[in-house]
Every structure is written in structure tokens, then in C-alpha cells.
Amino acid sequence: MKDKVLFVDDEQQILDTFRASLRKRYAVDTALGPEEGLEKVTSSGPYAVVVSDLKMPKMDGITFLSKVQQASPDTVRVMLTGHADLESAIEAVNKGSVFRFLTKPSPIDEMIRTLDVALKQYALVVSEKELLRGTLRGSVKMLTDMLALVNPEAFGRSERIKRLAMFVGKELRLKNLLYLELASMLCQVGCVMVPDNVLEKLFSGEELTSEEQQIYDMHPSVTASLLANIPRMNRVSTIITHQNERFSENPQQLMEARILKASLDYDDLVQSGKDKHTAFEVMRTREGWYDEGVLDTLERGAARDDGYIRRDIALGKLEPGMILDDALWSKDEVHIMAKGTELSRPALLRLENFMKTKRLPPSVRVLVPID
Known part of the structure; x- marks a missing residue:
């Protein structure tokens, strides 16, 4: 053509x-x-x-x-x-x-x-742009696959954040969604440096001590330092560095960082046990924390369940594209995959290996894409 x-x-x-x-x-x-x-x-x-x-x-x-x-x-x-x-x-x-x-x-x-x-x-x-896009996505996918092995909860969180953030980015018509996508995928990589007991407390909704909070708050800068030596990742590194800043503290904050901030805070509230409506009520009371346009768009995205139906599916019947609606644990309490993980072929292969060595439940609740 x-x-x-x-x-x-x-x-x-x-x-x-x-x-x-x-x-x-x-x-x-x-x-x-x-x-x-x-x-x-x-x-x-x-x-x-x-x-x-x-x-x-x-x-x-x-x-x-x-x-x-x-x-x-x-x-x-x-x-x-x-x-x-x-x-x-x-x-x-x-x-x-x-x-x-x-x-x-x-x-x-x-x-x-x-x-x-x-x-x-x-x-x-x-061709250069496609090569760059493919190379970066491939490299980032490798890093996130490693994160899934080391810390499935952090990986599941990054998957949830990516879906929310990409909805907001598309709705706000960002010119280049690649940076937002990569930043969303990588925003939890620094968690590999955070002690497991701190992450377990955080993701279960327990309050961290001031020292534990300080350790956890360092993970964006850890990720940024890991990205510093990768060519053309400067913008992604900057987005992640500022992903926890309140909008009033930095009105010139990159739009991608504003989107990540709102998405991360929403996910924190939901994972702590709050329903969607209550989570946004809490966020609305935090004056100056968020870009209002981003928050409005995120609320629309979080309210959307269309495109998926919930099903209990046998582990052997899981397919790529399904999303875990519950965390998957073995019967001896090994955390296999986090809630929100989108099942890819590598993830299913990893699950097959666990099925050979671990006692797993017969089925898991998932979101199934509607064709």
C-alpha cells in the first residue's frame, strides 16, 4: 500500500x-x-x-x-x-x-x-519510532515479569494502576500514551527494595510506622535511579519520581504524574476496604491533592465495569486477557498472583508450574472480557 x-x-x-x-x-x-x-x-x-x-x-x-x-x-x-x-x-x-x-x-x-x-x-x-516503542515495551515487560515473580502483590497493583491510568489518558487525549503506559507498568518496580513485611502491612491496609512509611516512600526514587541509565526513559523516570506529589505542591507537574497520583491513591483506598463511592468521597475532601479534571475522569473510569463479566473459572480453563478478581493463594498460604493481575501467556505458564508443585484451589474468580 x-x-x-x-x-x-x-x-x-x-x-x-x-x-x-x-x-x-x-x-x-x-x-x-x-x-x-x-x-x-x-x-x-x-x-x-x-x-x-x-x-x-x-x-x-x-x-x-x-x-x-x-x-x-x-x-x-x-x-x-x-x-x-x-x-x-x-x-x-x-x-x-x-x-x-x-x-x-x-x-x-x-x-x-x-x-x-x-x-x-x-x-x-x-520505523525508528516503532523500533523504540517495541524495544522499550519489551524491556519493561521483562522487568514487570520479574516483579511478578518477586512480589506478585506489587505486580498486581501496577496492573490495576495501568488500566485506570490508560483510561484517563485516553479520555484526556494525551498525545503520546507510551510514556504513561510505561510509567504505570514500572511505578512499583522500586518495591523490590522494600522489606516484605512492610509491603504485607501496606497491602493489607494496616497502618505503617513512620520509619516503615519512610522506607516505602523511597520506592519511586529507587525506580527512577534504575531507569536513569536507560536511553530515552528520562520522561518516564520524571513521571515516576513525582507520582506521589500533590498537585498544589507542583502545578507544573507532568499530566502523566497527576494521573498516576490519583490512580495510586484510589487503589490504596479500595485495597484498604473502601468501596468505590467512599474512596472518591475521601479523595474529594483532600483539597489541593489532585487535578480536578483527572479526578473526574478517573471516577468515570473506576465506575465502568462494562466490557467484563465476573465468573468463577477452573484454573485449567483460564485464558489470556482474563483479569483476577480475587488474589490467588495456594492452600499452604503462598501468594501466587494478586487481585487485578491480567493473565498473559507467561503468567498462565507460571501458573501451570505452580499447579504441579503447589496445592491450589480448583477455581478462581476472574473478569472475563466480553467479545
């Missing part, structure tokens, strides 16, 4: 010429003017390349391509003008909104050379 190229101009004849000359080589689309161009970028994208005229009514090409950059950062942008305006060219390049600058009438062979280079640039950007 060909990558799409969008031409934007205020003269229909020029657009028709581009379409006729280039349609066999590229997937060509056109827009008459910048307003139609932005609408198409939003509704018909993503476009690999957008070629725009400089001189257009209501909105010039520099402003238009800057808006394209905001709406579709990966799209490669080319400026076309009938005026050899060096000052405009410099402005466009310096603003980062333009990859190439051509004067018109531009010979078709020159346009083809420019589009070919632009398409290679787009492929490079997209």
Missing part, C-alpha cells in the same frame, strides 16, 4: 496538475486551501508527506504546516511557492515546520525527487 501524499493549494488547476502527473507513482490527495487541508489531515490521515503553497488566503503556508506538525508530528512537510522568498524559507525551516522548500513552477522530475526523499524520511521516522 502506497503512503499518502497531500497537496494543498488555493488554485484548483495546480492541484489537478499534481494529481494527473503523480497519481500513478503516489497515493495523491488534494485540498483546496489550508482549512480543507487541516480537515483532511485530521479525518483522512496519516499522510506521509504534505506539500503546501506558501501564499494562501486566511492562512499562509508556514502557519498551515506548523498546524500540520502539531496534528501529525511524523508527517514530512514540504513548502512550495511561486516567490523565491529567502526570508520565508529561513523562517519555515527554523520553525521546524518544513523539510524541503521548492519554488514553483516546480518541474515534475524535481517534485518526484523531493517526494522520494521525503517518503524515505517518513519511513525512517516511523
